[in-house]
Amino acid sequence: MLKTKLCFLLTLICGVMYAQTKISGKVVDSTNEPLPGASVVEKGTSNGTSTNFDGLFELTVADNATLVVSFTGYETTEVSVNGKTNFTIVLKDGVQLDEVVITGSRTPVRSNIASPLPIDIVGVKELQSTGQATFDKTLQYKIPSFNTVQTPVNDATSLLDPYEIRNLGPSRTLILINGKRKNLSSLLYTQTSPGRGETGADISGIPIDAIKTIQVLRDGASAQYGSDAIAGVMNVILKDDYANSSATFRAGITGEGDGEMIGVSINGGDEIGDDKGFINYTIDVSKTALANRPGTVNAEGEFADFGGARPGETLADVREFLSRRPDAGNINGSPETSAAKFLINGSFKTAKDKDLYFNAAYVYKKVNSFANYRTPYWRDIQDFPYLGLFFPGANPTNTGTYTDALGTSFNGNGYDGYLPTFEGDLADYNATLGLKGKINGWNTDASITVGGNRQTYLVNNSHNRAEILDANGEYVYRQNSPISFQPGGTAFNHIVGNIDISKIINDKLSFAIGTEVRGEFFDILEGQLSSYEGIGADSFAGNRPENSGEFSRYNIGGYVSASFDATEDLLFEGTLRAENYSDFGTTFVWKASSRYKFLDDKYTLRASVSTGFRAPTLHQIYTQKSQFSFVAGQGIQVVGLVNNVSPQARQLGVPKLKAEESTNFTVGFGAKPIKNLSFTVDYYNIQIDDRIVLGNEIDFSGTGLGLGTLSFFSNAIDTRTSGIDVVIGYKGIELGEGKLGLNLSGNYTIENERTDNNGSLLVDQTQESLLFTSRPQTKWILGANYTVNKFDFNIGNTYFGKTTFHQAGLDSNLRTEFIPKIVTDLGINYNATKNITIAANINNIFNVLPEWEFVAENQTGQDIINSTAITATGLTQIQNEANLITFNQRYSQMTYDGYHFSQLGTLFNLSVNYRF
Template sequence: MARSRIWMALSAAIFGLGSTLGTTPLHAQTAAPQGDRTSDKATELEGIVVLGSRRYDRSSETETPVPVDVLPMGKAAEQGASFDLAQTLEYAAPSFISGRQTGADNADSVDSAALRGLGSDQTLVLVNGKRLHSSALVNLFGARNRGNTGADLNTIPMLAIDNVEILRDGAAAQYGSDAIAGVINIALKRKLGCEAVVGYGQYTRGDGENYLGSGYCGFAVGNQGVIALTGEYLDRGRSNRATAADPLRIIGDTAVKNGTFYANGDIPFGDSAHFYFNAGIQNRDASSAAFARGGIGSDDIPSRNSAAMYPGGFVPFIDPYIQDRHASAGIWWNWNDWRVDASQTFGYNKLNDTIRHTLNASIANYDLEHGGTGISPDHFYAGGFSFSQATTNLDFSRFFDGFMQGANVAFGGEFRRENYQIFAGEPGSYIDMDGPGGGNAGSQGFPGFQPGDATDKSRNSWAVYGDVEIDWTDRFMTDQAVRHERYSDFGSTTIGKLAGAFRVTDQFLLRGSFSTGFRAPSLQQRYFSSTFTDFVSGQPVDVVLAPNGGTIARAAGIPDLKEEKSRNATLGFTWKPTDALSVTLDGYRIDIDDRIVLSGRFDTSDPDIGAILEQLGVGEAQFFVNSVDTRTQGLDLTISHAMDLGDGRLESFLGFNRSITEVKRVHTPASLVGREDSLLGERDRLFIENGAPHSKAVLGFDYTFGAWETDLKVIYFGPMTLGTFSGPPVPNARYASKTSADVSLTYNFNANAKLTIGGQNIFDQFPTRQDPDETDNGFIYDAVQFGLNGASWFARFAYKF
């Protein structure tokens, strides 16, 4: 019934858009050049961009043969309800998913981002067209993105961004590994002048306060060059939605403090050469609450608590300190009608964990058994991990106007070196002081990395590519690309892509593509190693995540990781019947073979590794494995419209994504036949297939009249089904579809100053209640769809000078 009402509302909104169509002349939606403030309107999709093409002379009449969304960030940075990039895109682009986790350890501090319901490591992120490094974090918990690692979009301040381009098509043949689901390019701003934004917000329940201060300045240098500098401070307060039934629990937003600085520049020299660069630095202090431990009278004493330290129970806090660095510099010049681009990019991400308001129960119990009061240190350095990536590119491109209606030829090469490290924590964070049967080893909340976990692994890869775009007629064009890439740790692959566009009429463009792709296993997936505490059906269980190729993985029969291989097909159209209306519809299918996933749990009853686990003092083990083939099918629909209404102007937008992922086959190594449920059980399969809602829609209306601007956005998330710890006969966790809305009102004092106030999730929506013993975060609300915080309000003031 609820779903019917939602679709009736969406249908009525679409009908309303159609009823307002005017007779204004036809025009094409284009993305404004960097720094052009005319682009800071409502969301613009299907703009004219370089993303997905190697052609540098694209005119305003040229359109891409594959679907590309262009989202200007000027308005979002000045007036938006969300203060970070990932959450802003979550409520703007239907194919984009970024779920803020809670109760998921370090994943609470790094928002993952992905396209079309796939994993974040299957989406490639670029900054100014150059590869952005991924986070060092591997997501181990949370309702989605489990076992994945991806780029952290929130390391880039929104005020530094001109627009975000989302290529919704497989593009590994053009850009390399990770571009199976698509590519996100963050185009930084180079605009003269200065501006500042301050913001404040909080949830209507009085917590989760957000403070934002951001400033940008663009300076003219040299021969019409520009250097742009952006600084930002963001303070996001903790929220807590725990109920009276669980008074010890803290469940909600992680507390986060970000200090970020970004620079972006372009300096021409000579007649036909440019030096360009961008660099960013961010330091992030975060604090997330782990599961609560019981006090006197509970089973947690002496195993996980000490009566002398926390007689009433306690909540440990996982406090990561994250350092992120990014820099890219290059030169492009013209040489005999060829455009040559040489660049070097470096990225680094490091996370160090401190566990506080905690104890090592084995130390406390040892102290008690030897005449003490039962005391342990209450904070520990638990170690951490880092990832670095250095990428060298050399690209050539030239347009030949003498072949057919014109052809662009591009080729080039790339060399990339990556390094992954794990650092051991201090001994107190992992040691077992009193031996078996007493207090559990390690810091409660998150045991530290042990010396045996420490690693320092590197690899390199090189690639060559060729790309040819041909305008066969003034109505038909194709793009052909091929890429060969070789990795030092698992071998090589050759992939290709063919895309085409045919203008049936001046208003209707038919387009499609077919490509093969791949994704290399990340170093994080190959070498991550840790022992942690999970809560299964409300009970704590120590789990070891054993590295691929290690002793435990070998004993369990887990094969070495290899690359994922994909096939991607897209077919769709764009239609612009009037100057005011634009419609696009694209269907797609993505087949991935040998997809890398986090396995199910192997316990002490396993015939091969049960004895090893007992010796380690842990109850279960997990591994990364190329265990499944999946198929993702779906469609993307966008409708945008603009019209004069009364004394103002109304801009409307509807975006809808439908995406269904199915596990088509499970690869079971010969040594694991009969233990398929341990390799990939029902619960783990549902994380792959239902980690994101199958449907998502965004309906927006922006009305400007005089000095005032109103914005209404309706957001729909489809239903989800996730597994339970107990499994059959306990039914799966079903989450009903949910619809919410964001509203804001902006007053422009003058051309340079504006104030915005508004609300987010104003209907105070929450996911469907569940049995807390069966959810991933042990709470009645899991962190899916809108999350579990409810309604919020915000205010922003923006000033240009």
């Protein structure tokens, strides 16, 4: 009997084993594009997998199994195995759910086609196809209204570059991570470059391989999200795939043979419990070498600025130095950067209708950049005889003995100038822990988010030239100065609590209500004594004790939102918000939007109108410092920034800052007339009242108040920005054996200007240029993607339109204009095996560089351009003007005040991705 049972059991096991079949296949959309991350599950079991980067999958199932295949935005389909071992499964677009959109709406989600708001949705493959090394630079070549670029002499901006949407500055675009507010950077941009006077989140620190998609809402959203959302909202959606892991090796170099880059990124994940949840992680480390693009310095301009520093110095002395160092020793371009980025994202089912979710990120960056080279005729050895001791060189004219005011003698040692360094360390973190679920049919989401950014600096190869004497009558600094300084830094942290509750009441009405409580903390970190005492470290003085400290505030806000489908085609949405800040009071804002679909939902009309606000940041309220800045025609000068709560501000009658207020209006048209063609056109108009700006430097030395040249923040102006956004896409065009996709997107600024008449005392032509014309008036991106066999080709053409600028000190009859340019990028992906993809990118394939020219405002200006008369400097007047705005051609490609795109020229990048 036992033998009979054993035989029966063995027969059953063999039968079961025989009934198991290993299958493989590919999941694609209706245009045969692979769908990475699609779910393939054996029906009635927990046995399943997800498709890889190329839409491929392998799975062992029962011989008579049914596969359930699903992917967000597509109709779920079931496929019977019936003994087959290889499948090509096509998923159809489901209920027009081209993308699941959550940004810009607090009520339950709707599809992109049905959205009453203009939203750009970009997947990680599109970001990676740009070949750009950091997230912010990928957006530069994907979102027309988004602009960012490196400044030529970096200081603290080398740690992160200012970015903006619709030319409204970095502080008016709110950054979200999985729908939760990301912390601001601690850096306040104070140089004369785009973004001056503002701060934004460090989006360059977000690892690209951790991103699933980004959703860019091109509309004011203060009612939904609070402060900083006047220009729009960028929501970064993190990867939630745990079934596929990959490692990517990246390398790159510029066409000039510098700026070498090397990096490694690992993205992977794992299941938590038995189908209870997931965790996805990303580790990204990289290092980029210095890329230097200095100009050839003009001797006549140098002598005009610095020739009187030493008695008897001649133009020949300046020319002798420049014959050995044509760039005057200057280093500008892209600094040496090392970065390590870590990120996790996950979720865990704690009960039937409840999920605990979490994400956390930490970014560390170290940057080595440089100040302007201190030439021997700028920091002259006769004024500072000890410089030969600190910085010996090979200057044949500085080989004698020099004596200071105290009678101490020093050997010149061939002193030939020196180059101060600026070294920065940045640490940025953010983390969210939340619980979402359903209670009595209501969707609930409660979370806490923390985040922070800390930046500290180091200045090397410099000195403190202050003439401070000790008790023995000796210099404390000068020849006794250190050459390395710690000037301090800044830190910003926030803690945010959110509760959001929503419900689809019926098939016509959705409702949401929520609250946010936020605490913000800003630290100005004191520098070491030698970095600020007297005049401080040459090139970057430290934070003085009286300007340092810890500052904080809190705010609480709440909103109610409703969405009403008046008919199957007509939708109305509305949101009300109240917010109270501990430092300036309460504000109320609202938003109303609508869309109407017609002709079988192929066409959509949409519009929105809203009010908004932006609270002054703690950085703007409390920052007070002295700094070295390039002043046109005067070289590097020390200027001051006083905050609005200081005694100096009270002396000057400067009022405290209050919140900006805005009114946004958007109207648009979208269409999907045929299956693979879609387009949207949106007009926007943004009015900002009491806009916060950092004014121009004003000389108060003659007021009797004991003050010098100062600038300060104020609610100085009212502005209006209007324009048009266009997005057109056509995919699935059959061409030979492959398929072609085309896309065109563009932004055109109709107006970007002041609407008040408050004069130009605080905001002169230079500051207005930074605010209104320092970014391209229009920008267009024409791209094509062609997929054939194992190859994927991408080509992008980005048109950067005109930029106009009025530099400080420039003749009022002239302006500078950057010439419109087209930058072409080429990318080739080769799927060598099912696990290995090789990608090669050539960015700026034609080595296009920024160019500018003088344009006359009137006939007088044209006469200046045409004149060949030689001035006292030995140059024509127009040559003098060119020297004025480029610091004697140090920044000849881009001038000092920003430019359209990178001055590095052609970039070559190669990456190898291995999936395991």
